[in-house]
Amino acid sequence: MHGTAYGRGLAVAALLELLHAFAGAAEAATEKRVALVIGNSAYQNVTRLDNPRNDAALMAETLASLGFTLVGGRAQIDLDKPAMDIAVQSFGRQVQGADVALFYYAGHGVQVSGSNYLVPVGANATREADVDFQMLDVNLVLKQMQGSGTRLNMVILDACRNNPFGGRGLRAADGGLAQMRAPDGTLISYATQPGNVALDGTDGHSPYTKALASTIRQAGLDIFQTFNQVGLAVKRETGGAQQPWVSSSPIDGTFYFVPPAAPAAPQVAVAAQPEAQLPGTLRPDPDRVPIKDVALLRELSERLYEHNFDPEPIDSRNGMRAAISKFQEKVAMTPTGEATEGVLTRLRKMEDLSPWGSIVYGPDIDKWGISWKHASRRAAVDDARDKCGGAKCTFELSFYGSHCGAFAISSKSWSLIERDTLDRARAAALDECGKAGKSCRIIDAVCANGVGH
Known part of the structure; x- marks a missing residue:
């Protein structure tokens, strides 16, 4: 009889603890949370930015894990003006009847005559009259939220970088963003103080978004505590050079990204377990759990690319499987080629590679481009393709750290070769190119670190 009571006491205590643990999560799950996340990096007419696309992907993943429904199902990357307009209008429709609406933007942003504008990737404004047609007024985002029935609206702007149009005739654009009045039930968070310039970051993410994504995962922080913690983290990270800023109207009730943990269940004194027992159900092996979510598959593809395992083309199952297999071999996994949670987890834990260099070539247009000392592979390739003539420069050689690349050509052949020194890269490129029987040059x-230029 004593043994039976002991087992029953353990079961009741475990059940109570489980119910308490999930009480906060269940409360958050009953809220309807909607978010639009936009990241613009690949600007066509002004300075490209390395990190907004990464920042947007990180925020989309984080918000989705916290119960937000994402407009478009994922981060919206590199949008032109029509695409931004459509996304914001869709956002306005989806927030109708929601409890919480959140708009996040990373990319170029400017203030013109006291108003704040977000810059689509194709914008090329040269005078103030162009602005309303080529850029998105932040006030239009606020209008989409007003009257929606939400109890809380958040606008998060990691968009306070230098005015990209300063040397192009748009004199009305000032540095940073202007402070806006927050409508009822709205909080507006800027990556830095109004009129100041925020940092894009050198490690793949901006200091602001990196702090934000980490902080909103912490349980028990209300909305004001959350953004205060973000501000302190960014201030420390940047040595005081950047101070985030919040503008808010009165907000009804208390909002938590992650609710406080419920109090622990009362502990029941019981005899010690005579021997350890395995649980009846073991957690699945992450190396056997396939990834099916589109956003996570895109993240996996991007992380493989940034570690020089080419999953291209993205829509090719064989291309992705080959890239995963090569990565698995590198980390001593069985090369199954399967996209699993275990593969993504290992990639997330790996150090970012840098610096990056790239050489691209377009045989059809007979042009080439070269770049070096970039923080990411994507940035290095984009820079090289800018010099080459764009997307038609399809052949790419990318290398990182102290490795070097060389481009050799003759009238009949060409070669792109990577080696650990500049002299070896040149010699190998000439040798490979010369196999066609013609003298090459x-x-x-x-080198990725700039040696040779």
């Missing part, structure tokens, strides 16, 4: 060569 080196067009250019560089």
Whole structure:
């Protein structure tokens, strides 16, 4: 009889603890939370930015894990003006009847005559009259939220970088963003103080978004505590050079991204377990759990790319499987080629590679481009393709750290070769190119860290 009572006491205590643990999560799950996340990096007419696309992907993943429904199902990356307009209008429709609406933007932003504008990737404004047609007024986002029935609206702007149009005739654009009045039930968070310039970041994410994504996962912080913690984290990270700023109207009730943990269940004194027992159900092996979510698959593809395992083309199952297999071999996994949670987890834990260099070539247009000392592979390739003539420069050689690349060509052949030194890269490129029987010459060569240029 004593043994039976002991087992029953354990079961009741475990059940109570489980119910308490999930009480906060269940409360959050009953809220309807809607978010639009936009990240613009690949600007066509002004300075490109390395990190907004990464920042937007991080925020989309984080918000989705906290119960937000994402407009478009994922982060919206590199939008032109029509695409931004459509996304904001869709956001306005989806927030009708929601409890919480959140708009996040990373990319170029400017203030013109006291109003704040978000810059689509194709914008090329040269005078103030162009602005309303080529950029998105933040007030239009606020209007989409007003009258929706939400009890809380959040606008988060990691968009306070230098005015990209300063040297292009748009004199009315000032540095940073202007302070806006927050409508009822609204909080507006800027990556830095109004009129100041925020940092884009050198490690793949801006200091602001990195702090924000980490802080909103912490349980028990209300909305004001959350953004205060973010501000302190960014201030420490940047040595005081950047101070986030919040503008807010009175907000009804208390909002938590993650509710406080419920109090622990009362502990019942019981005899010690005579021997350890395995639980009846073991957690699944992450290396056997396939990834099916589109946003996570895109993250996996991007992380593989940034570690020089080419999953391209993205829509090719064989391309992705080959890239995953090569990565698995590198980390001593069985090369199954399967996209699993275990593969993504290992990639997330890996150090970012840098610096990056790239050489691209377009045989059809007979042009080439070269770049070096970039923080990411994507940025290095974009820079090289800008010099080459764009998307038609399809052949790419990317390298990182102290490795070097060389480009050799003759009238009949060409080669792009990577080696651990500049001299070896040049020699190998000439040797490979010369196999066609013609004398070749080196067009250019560089190391990822800039040696050779």
